[in-house]
Amino acid sequence: MADDGLRVGKPKRTAAGVPGVVHGLADVLEQSGVARGYRALRLVNQHQGFDCPGCAWPEPGKPHLVEFCENGAKAVAEETTVRRVDAAFFAEHPISELATRSDHWLGQQGRLTEPVLREAAADHYAPVSWDEAFEIIAGELAAMDSPDQAAFYTSGRTSNEAAFVYQLFARRLGTNNLPDCSNMCHESSSAALTETIGVGKGSVTLADITDHADLIVVVGQNPGTNHPRMLTALEQAKDRGARIVAINPLPEAGLMTFKNPQRVRGIVGRGTPLADRFLQIKVAGDLAFFQAVNRLLLEADESTPGGVFDRDFLEAHTTGLREAAAAWRALDWADVTAATGLDRAQLVEFVADVREASSVIVCWAMGLTQHRQAVPTIREIVNFLLLRGNIGRPGAGACPVRGHSNVQGDRTMGICERPTQAFLDALEAEFGFGPPRTPGHDTVNTIRAMRDGRIRVFMAVGGNFAAATPDSAVTADALRSVPLTVHVSTKLNRTHVVPGRRSLILPCLGRTEVDTTGGREQFVTVEDSMSVVHASRGTLPPASPELRSEVAIVCTLARQVLGPGDPTPWESFASDYAAIRDRISRVVPGFDDFENRVTAPGGFVLPHPPRDQRSFPTATGKARFTANALSVVRVPEGRLLLQTIRSHDQFNTTIYGMDDRYRGVRGGRHVVYVNPDDLAELGVRDGQTVDLVSEWSDGERRAAGFRVVAYPTARGCAAAYFPETNVLVPLDHTAEVSGTPVSKSIVVRLEPAVRSRSAGGAT
Ligand SMILES: Nc1nc2c(c(=O)[nH]1)N[C@H]1C(S)=C(S)[C@@H](COP(=O)(O)OP(=O)(O)OC[C@H]3O[C@@H](n4cnc5c(=O)[nH]c(N)nc54)[C@H](O)[C@@H]3O)O[C@H]1N2
Ligand SMILES: Nc1nc2c(c(=O)[nH]1)N[C@H]1C(S)=C(S)[C@@H](COP(=O)(O)OP(=O)(O)OC[C@H]3O[C@@H](n4cnc5c(=O)[nH]c(N)nc54)[C@H](O)[C@@H]3O)O[C@H]1N2
Ligand SMILES: [Mo]
Numbered sequence: 131m132a133d134d135g136l137r138v139g140k141p142k143r144t145a146a147g148v149p150g151v152v153h154g155l156a157d158v159l160e161q162s163g164v165a166r167g168y169r170a171l172r173l174v175n176q177h178q179g180f181d182c183p184g185c186a187w188p189e190p191g192k193p194h195l196v197e198f199c200e201n202g203a204k205a206v207a208e209e210t211t212v213r214r215v216d217a218a219f220f221a222e223h224p225i226s227e228l229a230t231r232s233d234h235w236l237g238q239q240g241r242l243t244e245p246v247l248r249e250a251a252a253d254h255y256a257p258v259s260w261d262e263a264f265e266i267i268a269g270e271l272a273a274m275d276s277p278d279q280a281a282f283y284t285s286g287r288t289s290n291e292a293a294f295v296y297q298l299f300a301r302r303l304g305t306n307n308l309p310d311c312s313n314m315c316h317e318s319s320s321a322a323l324t325e326t327i328g329v330g331k332g333s334v335t336l337a338d339i340t341d342h343a344d345l346i347v348v349v350g351q352n353p354g355t356n357h358p359r360m361l362t363a364l365e366q367a368k369d370r371g372a373r374i375v376a377i378n379p380l381p382e383a384g385l386m387t388f389k390n391p392q393r394v395r396g397i398v399g400r401g402t403p404l405a406d407r408f409l410q411i412k413v414a415g416d417l418a419f420f421q422a423v424n425r426l427l428l429e430a431d432e433s434t435p436g437g438v439f440d441r442d443f444l445e446a447h448t449t450g451l452r453e454a455a456a457a458w459r460a461l462d463w464a465d466v467t468a469a470t471g472l473d474r475a476q477l478v479e480f481v482a483d484v485r486e487a488s489s490v491i492v493c494w495a496m497g498l499t500q501h502r503q504a505v506p507t508i509r510e511i512v513n514f515l516l517l518r519g520n521i522g523r524p525g526a527g528a529c530p531v532r533g534h535s536n537v538q539g540d541r542t543m544g545i546c547e548r549p550t551q552a553f554l555d556a557l558e559a560e561f562g563f564g565p566p567r568t569p570g571h572d573t574v575n576t577i578r579a580m581r582d583g584r585i586r587v588f589m590a591v592g593g594n595f596a597a598a599t600p601d602s603a604v605t606a607d608a609l610r611s612v613p614l615t616v617h618v619s620t621k622l623n624r625t626h627v628v629p630g631r632r633s634l635i636l637p638c639l640g641r642t643e644v645d646t647t648g649g650r651e652q653f654v655t656v657e658d659s660m661s662v663v664h665a666s667r668g669t670l671p672p673a674s675p676e677l678r679s680e681v682a683i684v685c686t687l688a689r690q691v692l693g694p695g696d697p698t699p700w701e702s703f704a705s706d707y708a709a710i711r712d713r714i715s716r717v718v719p720g721f722d723d724f725e726n727r728v729t730a731p732g733g734f735v736l737p738h739p740p741r742d743q744r745s746f747p748t749a750t751g752k753a754r755f756t757a758n759a760l761s762v763v764r765v766p767e768g769r770l771l772l773q774t775i776r777s778h779d780q781f782n783t784t785i786y787g788m789d790d791r792y793r794g795v796r797g798g799r800h801v802v803y804v805n806p807d808d809l810a811e812l813g814v815r816d817g818q819t820v821d822l823v824s825e826w827s828d829g830e831r832r833a834a835g836f837r838v839v840a841y842p843t844a845r846g847c848a849a850a851y852f853p854e855t856n857v858l859v860p861l862d863h864t865a866e867v868s869g870t871p872v873s874k875s876i877v878v879r880l881e882p883a884v885r886s887r888s889a890g891g892a893t
Pocket of ligand 1 (some may be wrong): 184185186201315349350351352353355356357377378379380382411412413414415416495496498501532533534648772774775776777778780781782783874
């Protein structure tokens with residue numbers, strides 16, 4: 131087994147601190163050479179440097195001298211490594227062998243250096259020239275019966291400029307098949323927020339958190355690992371007296387206690403307890419929780435002279451309260467208890483916190499978005515905020531914390547399978563062609579279309595489609611059946627070893643590298659989780675002279691495919707990204723004077739009418755209360771509700787190492803965290819090896835060989851890491867409205883292991 135060295139110790143209550151950053155630095159220095167590593171880290175998230183390729187948490191107005199965190203350092207190390215995957219590597223390693231390697235091993239081989247092609251039925255990738263590569267793609271696209279036989283995936287590291295030309299190319303070709311990682315990530319947030327407040331993005335600024343909020347609720351999020359710099363903001367909030375409530379099935383280290391590496395006190399002190407209140411909710415219990423909270427607020431409003439709602443705000447800015455209130459009145463407390471595992475007294479105490487706070491922010495991430503009822507849950511959070519006017523004023527609002535560093539920007543640029551008609555109209559006016567108006571495939575529908583033989587070309591700019599998507603075995607078969615797959619990537623990953631009948635890997639520049647496309651130094655732009663757009667400039671020499679920028683790759687391909695007659699100036703776009711920004715400024719609202727504003731230190735903030743003017747661009751022009759139907763997830767006897775999460779040593783499908791320091795597990799990833807009382811009931815021992823078997827209407831799925839770790843998670847719930855457990859998520863298990871794979875509530879049983887697991891992992 132790959133996890134032979136697995137060791138389980140006590141979980142940590144404290145996150146970050148000196149060991150964190152030192153640990154990160156050691157990684158960078160080891161992989162990228164001392165001088166190169168230091169140069170890279172010094173420029174992360176500085177005004178003249180590059181945007182950290184880690185998470186989308188915003189940079190403070192005046193960055194600390196060293197504004198990075200342990201996991202940012204790991205992300206940089208992963209990209210700036212001195213190891214290389216070149217032609218000799220592919221000659222030595224057949225694809226059939228690479229497919230047996232772990233995700234960690236694949237990632238550790240280094241940066242891709244030249245374009246390679248896997249010919250039909252070949253077991254090796256072999257070098258191919260850039261020109262030949264473009265001809266192959268153009269040939270396959272030309273052979274399609276309809277443009278909808280192509281699908282163009284994006285991962286959230288792609289710059290605004292690359293995203294804009296990529297979606298333009300897809301639509302010029304004639305398809306809206308633009309699935310992206312958002313479909314698996316914050317799609318539920320975008321859907322719920324667009325419906326209710328009219329804008330699918332968060333409504334708070336960094337200062338709202340650090341300087342203004344009285345109460346910050348962090349629900350379904352593990353910032354200590356996934357947004358470490360958020361802890362600094364929470365600590366600042368706390369220093370001036372804000373209260374913090376954490377709602378989570380797991381007592382995550384960062385939320386419980388935090389030592390700030392950026393501050394002397396944090397370094398010498400014992401750490402700050404961050405959460406004033408920890409509500410250990412059951413997995414998928416949040417809709418019931420917020421409905422119950424809203425019901426209690428409603429009762430308080432009725433029984434308190436003068437009420438507890440913000441009447442003026444409700445009158446002026448909202449509709450639908452009566453219907454929502456009827457749903458709260460109909461709520462069954464037995465359902466609330468069953469769904470949340472919390473007792474009424476805990477909810478009453480939380481409501482007291484809320485009533486004392488004159489401004490409230492709710493932050494959330496994947497713990498809310500990847501459930502079947504994710505969209506109703508987030509709508510219910512909007513209901514909660516609206517009741518007391520907690521939106522569109524200082525220190526209040528909705529804060530979906532995005533994942534990838536530019537995932538929000540990619541959406542702003544039109545990477546979306548369901549673009550708004552307004553966006554398409556603007557594209558049409560600017561470029562003089564009729565973009566396709568029918569919706570395209572999202573991620574799950576792309577897999578279905580591949581499986582059913584309806585896709586001829588699958589192209590991905592970034593990401594690791596085979597590993598990130600649900601139902602790994604189904605997805606792998608689907609990918610293998612596609613006539614041509616094309617991957618624009620920086621590093622080797624699982625998707626490359628699950629090739630289409632023919633498959634191309636096109637190596638590209640990363641964030642940290644100087645981009646001299648068109649003979650001049652180019653910069654790109656990104657948008658963070660709080661709608662701040664700023665520039666990012668790489669500073670290191672490229673990993674190989676053969677690398678091209680994502681912009682250059684897309685523009686060259688577009689010209690090759692669309693021919694010399696296409697009036698889009700692809701060549702000018704590639705030789706001067708300012709020409710792309712000029713077009714963006716005329717197509718996307720909020721980007722006026724883009725070039726000037728984005729080069730100013732700190733960039734600029736995109737407009738957000740609910741945040742800026744309390745104006746709600748919904749169909750009715752008002753914020754909408756919604757009545758949501760609760761359906762409690764009933765877990766059959768002897769089963770657990772499994773959530774699939776990140777360890778402290780990974781960035782999504784990129785595995786940095788085998789440790790999860792904060793949860794006390796080292797040397798292996800095949801673990802399943804279960805409450806000791808559940809283990810006793812199930813007759814399973816701590817330390818025992820089990821298979822995880824997920825039960826779904828179309829049959830069972832198995833992930834073999836997981837060590838059981840007794841852990842203080844909520845009763846009835848279990849947790850294990852993604853992507854090893856994606857095999858358990860049925861393709862058809864998707865969220866209402868958003869279609870997001872339900873990777874955080876999978877009914878499983880634990881079976882004593884029957885055979886040992888192969889090292890290949892995901893497939
Ligand atoms: N270092 C690092 N940084 C990252 C990433 C990474 O992999 N590594 N990934 C990036 C990306 S793309 C994203 S989207 C974000 C992800 O950031 P997170 O959402 O923090 O990531 P997860 O590990 O999925 O953690 C989900 C959290 O929600 C909790 N949770 C699960 N189910 C429920 C529930 O039903 N209710 C409640 N209340 N809580 C629940 C889990 O216990 C866990 O704390 O991080 C980004 N940043
Ligand atoms: N079970 C389960 N599944 C999940 C999740 C979960 O919580 N549980 N989370 C979901 C979420 S939130 C997300 S966002 C998705 C992530 O899905 P993806 O975005 O598809 O996956 P990543 O692991 O982020 O992609 C990593 C790859 O991107 C490439 N890469 C890195 N940097 C660059 C770059 O600058 N340019 C280019 N072109 N390529 C680059 C490298 O080759 C690397 O191997 O996974 C989803 N899947
Ligand atoms: Mo994500």
